[in-house]
Amino acid sequence: MRKTRERIFNFIIKILSLISLFLLAFIIIFIFRESLSFFMEVPILKFVSGRDWNPLDSPDKLSILPIIAGTIYTSLVGIIIALPIGVGFSVVLSSYTSDNMRRIIRGIVDILAGIPSVVYGFIGLLVLVKFFEIRFSFPTGESILAGGIILSIMMLPYIISTCDESMEKVYKEHSQQSNALGVSKSYMIRNLILPKSKKCILAAVVLALGRGMGETMAVMMVIGNAPLMPRLLDKGQTIPSLIALEMGMAEVGSLHYHALFASGFILMIILIVINIALHFVKLKIEL
Amino acid sequence: MDILKINNLFAGYGDKKVLKDVSMNIKRNKITAIIGPSGCGKSTFLTTLNRMIEENGGNFTGEILYKDEDILSYEKDSIRKNIGMVFQKPTPFPFSIYKNLTYAPIYYGITSKAELDKIVETNLKEAGLFDEINKDLHMLATKLSGGQQQRLCIARALTAKPEVLLLDEPCSALDIKNIQNIEEMLLRFSRDYTIIIVTHNLAQAKRISDYTAFILDGELIEYEKTEKIFTNPIDSRTKEYIEGIYG
Amino acid sequence: MDILKINNLFAGYGDKKVLKDVSMNIKRNKITAIIGPSGCGKSTFLTTLNRMIEENGGNFTGEILYKDEDILSYEKDSIRKNIGMVFQKPTPFPFSIYKNLTYAPIYYGITSKAELDKIVETNLKEAGLFDEINKDLHMLATKLSGGQQQRLCIARALTAKPEVLLLDEPCSALDIKNIQNIEEMLLRFSRDYTIIIVTHNLAQAKRISDYTAFILDGELIEYEKTEKIFTNPIDSRTKEYIEGIYG
């Protein structure tokens, strides 16, 4: 009786895990399948190295180098802004606050993750973009920078929640020892907590980068969506915003439609490559 | 000469009183053992001496004089520099051995590579570790064996150049060999340092200490030359404890 | 009568050999103490007896007979049911006291409320806890004091109705009062159970055990009536250990 129950439990766990993994593999296959017919017509190399995107024109004009660059650029700007802020904030949370305080602050920061991207986009458009236009008299405030800033805000809760728990652990484990040596708290943060948190900071980067590169609506509303080679203060375009922008209108089954899937596929490949790369960096750090 | 003078010390955590009216003087360059049943306040006593108790949410009243000055009149950092501490569980920082040992010196302003190298070498030698791990200075300290880790932690405490060294059950997780190593080291140290060691191992206290203090339920029951305490204790409770009536 | 017979037991973790050729028989309804310096393999020995060693990544060769049958011929679950274990650090589950004590019985198929209540009551009484916490059965077990937690863990081990009870330094984190409580309890138990206790406290071994085994570096040096071992050990190492030469 107990044995059977045990067996059933094991079976269910395994089946459900298998289902989730299959589901995920399925999505990857789905995207690949939808992109395949495009890649038959436009070679993948040309697709990722060409600079023109005009879906109304010939297949020659379907290539996304500037958009790939824009995606990476925007996410990088987001990370570069969000990482120091998020890490700094996590340090404070882990080393300077009481347990209850930390929990409350973390809860509030987590709400940032639940605000719909449309709302971020709108605030970005009405506040940030406007601010650039008035303050710096840009002709238009829509820019990679604006996209990066909005993204950085959206990344913050992910970075903070990934880092501060691990930092808290390091703090609890070593603070006594460090104090007993008579060194200051900030010395400990600089020489112990931060170096020891490299790995979790890296994990935060992975998570935030995934989030940032996949973000659609918010970026779409503040980046200008012009498929130019990206420059910080100029308009740009990202793959998810391209897809969201044009998918609704693209004629089903057309080359354009499949091209959009193809760009989604490329995005996924980029993410997987980044993930694998960071995975190895992580292994290195462990040593 | 008395390096530490403790007068009417009361200590506790929040409402909980742990130490009750402890007064004793610690002799310079001697080994003082603190014994007593679990929970009697031995660790609390140690952490009070270098004000680590404040970090654990505790507090104390009464007077503690370090070199005849109130420890409250020193900066927290500097009292901890002078009164080093080693904990029961060895917890090296997750860096290389070298970095573990330069952690404090760099903070105290030493920057020259040669000087740092020298500090690492001297202290490893002091802790009797130098020959064992000389070649692997850049190995991760957490990979050392338990006993080596404990000795490394002691060496690390020495890098801050303390005058007093507090040890909280430094041998409880170790095996015979390591215990012997550490005991030898402590005996060697007593030339240069004042040592206060908490131990639940009476045999150990007997072997290495010059003075022994017996604490029971937060009260200092007896504080005497070790020989005397183990052969001819005054208080009957001390006698009972030593004879193994309590744990 | 011998409830456990151990023949040529070797045990270790991966490449690391810990126990070397240990052979001994455990007497039914007696208290057997295992003593020896830290790291000598006491815990490893206990965990081998109920095959918990496999959970820790260890393995063993040799023969262990429980009631004259090889423990490998029992199911893992059932050998652990028969040979219960209590660890050094009290590990109550973070549930109510009641739930801690019904955890195993429910697994073994007891569902009636009345029966469960009965089990809780009996075992709490056995562990001498019933009067203390009778009213608070639905209080969180983690809120109990250290000694109460340890006694609860013992009561919990009893709920699986073991015949043998392994205790790994059950008193090392406790104070005098609790140690006394637990010792009394163990003495009471020896009517119904076979007890094997690991302790670093020689006085404790002397006080409560019928037989004592001294392990050094994974080897069983001496195994004798407790009286005999403490008054007239055969092996010189045993003598040295008991006289406090080693830690």
Next chain:
Amino acid sequence: MREKIKDSILKVWITICVIIVFTIVMFIFGYIFKNGVGSINLEFILSDPKGIPIGSEGGIFPAIIGSLFLMLIACILAFILAISTSIYTVFYCRSKRMEGVIHLIIQSMAGIPSIILGLFGYTLLVLYLNLGRSLLSGGITLGIMIFPYIQVRIEKTLREVEINIVEASYALGVSKSYTIYKLILPMCRADIISTITMAGGYAMGAAAPIILTAAVIFAPIPKSLSSPVMALPFHLYILTGEGISLEKAYGTALVLIMILLILNIVSIILNMKRRGDR
């Protein structure tokens, strides 16, 4: 001396970080509050959208209910899958490499644009499985979206369970499944709940995955799993996208944030209670 300067730089840096984060949080909450509070009243919360174009008057009640239902389905689905996968990787999976592959797949998933998940949901659920544009299809799609997020965090929680306690359970002679089900999961309950609330918030705020799979401009409170639903983020999307009513859009956003706030408070309280218990 140099160390003192470095210490000061660090202090300045972390102070700035705290100021920035608090400013951002206050600003975003404040901005939405300021712009949205005007349109919030009981009628807005409790009545159907009205007016021409629809949504320019009236309330958002069906959207609130719709969103809550979508979140519920998404959370249940994602939870079941995530908990199984986590249990598998933590307690059953013996090969490190297999674990690596699982992690890689799951992390790659986390970055797929939500609109593509929407299309996937549409193709698989609406088209092939013929579930229709419905609460169920949308909930499943959102569930797939939050799955990686929940999985990563639950796995982390499970790995942090004290090994001593688990061993104590094995020592009682009970099986692994009983230990997981009766001991480990209850111990992690609060953490799991707080993870789910957070992920639920994320699901509730996502518009793209439900545009093709569930959301409609107007629908009464759903009667069954196969009814299409209104949803807050989609409502927001239509209100802003077609410029129907910005005021109502901010109101909608504010309601959404308040719901998230309530969910988070509940989860924080659960968490605190548990720690208090220890």
Next chain:
Amino acid sequence: GKQEAGQVFKSEITYNGSSTLAPVISALATEFMEEYVTWNKVDPDFPEENISIYVSAGGSGAGVKAALEGTSDFGMLARELKDEEKEKLGDIETFTLGIDALTVSINPQNPLNEIKDNLTLEEVKKIFSGEYKYWDDVDNSLDHKEIVVVIRDLGGGAHGVFQKKVMGDTEVREDAIQAPSMGALVTKLMENKDAIGYASFGMVNQNEGKIIPLKVDGIKPTVETIVNGTYKISRPLIVVKKGSLSKEEKAFMDMVTSTKGSEIIEKMGFVPVK
């Protein structure tokens, strides 16, 4: 029910497609459901079941997709059906409900507003193609400030119309801002003094005074000029059905195409087709 043989009665009708048209149909549907509640009140032949009409908005392309794949009963488009699409759909019924014009609009604070209310088609083309980069290229008296061109997504219906009717073979300047929705485009025009873009006629009417539509070649976009075709930059609002309508679908579409439908379409700012 006295349904025709082989046809099962469905109390549910679903729409998907253009987000421009979706609020219109949705408004009509709400009205219809409120008026009749159950089908038997629409027609005594119908069973007594609650009327459910669901409108969703995934864009014109999604409308065609949904109609084609049968996941929706009707598709909504804010553009002409393309030939390939017609081919794929096969047998269809289409209803043109109204026309949406694209007005070339600017911010009321744009100085251009004070000197002229008209641009020639050629000027519009030059502005959008980037040949005129600064406002003083359009008229010397204006400031030397960059023109901010706002368009909809290149692959979309609105842009398709603009491309065909205004730009011809000339490409729109590469760095034009592509707004993700008409709402965003209009918001941009309202927020940026130097912006110019093709706002939907419906949106202009909803935001009177906040954005200013210009005449093109002297023709002001009004209901008349749009209906009679003199104002050229316009697109149809279409509903398509694959195959033929069931009775209940017809009942609703009758209402959509009735005067009442036209009124609502007009109220939304679009131009109804009578």
